[in-house]
Amino acid sequence: MKPLWCKTFGVVVGACFTAVLGCAHLATAGNGSLFLAEKKSASSSAKNFSVPVKSSVPPQKSASPAGKNVSGSSLKSVAELPIRNSWKLEQRSRVLGDQTLYVCPIGVKAVNRKDGLTIVCVEPFAEVVTYSTRTRKVCKQTFARSENPYARAVAMFSGVAHGQVKVTKKREYQKGGLTWIDFVIPEDYKRERIALFKKGEVSSSEPAYGNFTGFLLPMDKRLVDWLARLYCIPRIGAVPFDVTFWDVDNDVHSLVKTFSMVSTRLTASDFKCPAGLHQVKDPRTVIQDESSTDAIEMMMGGSKSR
Numbered sequence: 001m002k003p004l005w006c007k008t009f010g011v012v013v014g015a016c017f018t019a020v021l022g023c024a025h026l027a028t029a030g031n032g033s034l035f036l037a038e039k040k041s042a043s044s045s046a047k048n049f050s051v052p053v054k055s056s057v058p059p060q061k062s063a064s065p066a067g068k069n070v071s072g073s074s075l076k077s078v079a080e081l082p083i084r085n086s087w088k089l090e091q092r093s094r095v096l097g098d099q100t101l102y103v104c105p106i107g108v109k110a111v112n113r114k115d116g117l118t119i120v121c122v123e124p125f126a127e128v129v130t131y132s133t134r135t136r137k138v139c140k141q142t143f144a145r146s147e148n149p150y151a152r153a154v155a156m157f158s159g160v161a162h163g164q165v166k167v168t169k170k171r172e173y174q175k176g177g178l179t180w181i182d183f184v185i186p187e188d189y190k191r192e193r194i195a196l197f198k199k200g201e202v203s204s205s206e207p208a209y210g211n212f213t214g215f216l217l218p219m220d221k222r223l224v225d226w227l228a229r230l231y232c233i234p235r236i237g238a239v240p241f242d243v244t245f246w247d248v249d250n251d252v253h254s255l256v257k258t259f260s261m262v263s264t265r266l267t268a269s270d271f272k273c274p275a276g277l278h279q280v281k282d283p284r285t286v287i288q289d290e291s292s293t294d295a296i297e298m299m300m301g302g303s304k305s306r
Contacts, residue, residue: 085217086266089241092257095232102264103239105218107271108227117287119230121146122271125222129273130283137286138277143226147283162255165189165207165245167234181238183212185245197248207253210245214238231256 086104102109107122120129128146131138167183190209196202228235243256
């Protein structure tokens, strides 16, 4: 078990980090904030998190009749055509907070419901755009060099790189017209982590076992892998739906939790960045405005633009 001072420090740090993100709401059941682990017994097994998959979009017609030319006046309307396999998920992420995720085969848009921070990645995957209409700032990074603006702070506080955790495929199944995949942390990885913990070579927050669930869309592999990087989770080759693990000290951590998922109408224009935003170089400064404190800037690992 962790000594009392470690538990107390973890609570204080978790509370500070929650304030930085400004997006980790308390669960309605009163079971603590997003960043505080809930103690569970080793024998308690995780149940598959089930959310009804609903369809709210009527069948979509093809972009244009075969063999017909598209006039110049209709080019704009082509950009407004609905994209097939478009979904809207209400989620809670350890690194993104309470967010609405819009996902379809050509792109992803994650919108923080608390501070409005928006992260967009869309074909042809040349760049990742992070912006806020509240602060009127935008950061554009090349796709290869893009990073989650919260990732450094999460790694600093947790001491664990969750994206490097080993997972294996458990099963694949059909549900709600989609293909779903469950992954688990294998037993050999669990034994290895526990042994290293007993030797004092890893922290007690090291994942030992867990469950990962995602669903498949006809997406470019680069986009699926980028999603894993965005969530700071292992690359499972699927859109993250529920990611939960237990550490070597038997604390349970929820990295991704989905509360609702419905089909939705998305067009190419939904992924466009608003005009008139101020360009900044660091995505971590996008959420900072004149109310930001020096402590917050230090915890986020960046310096405020003057």
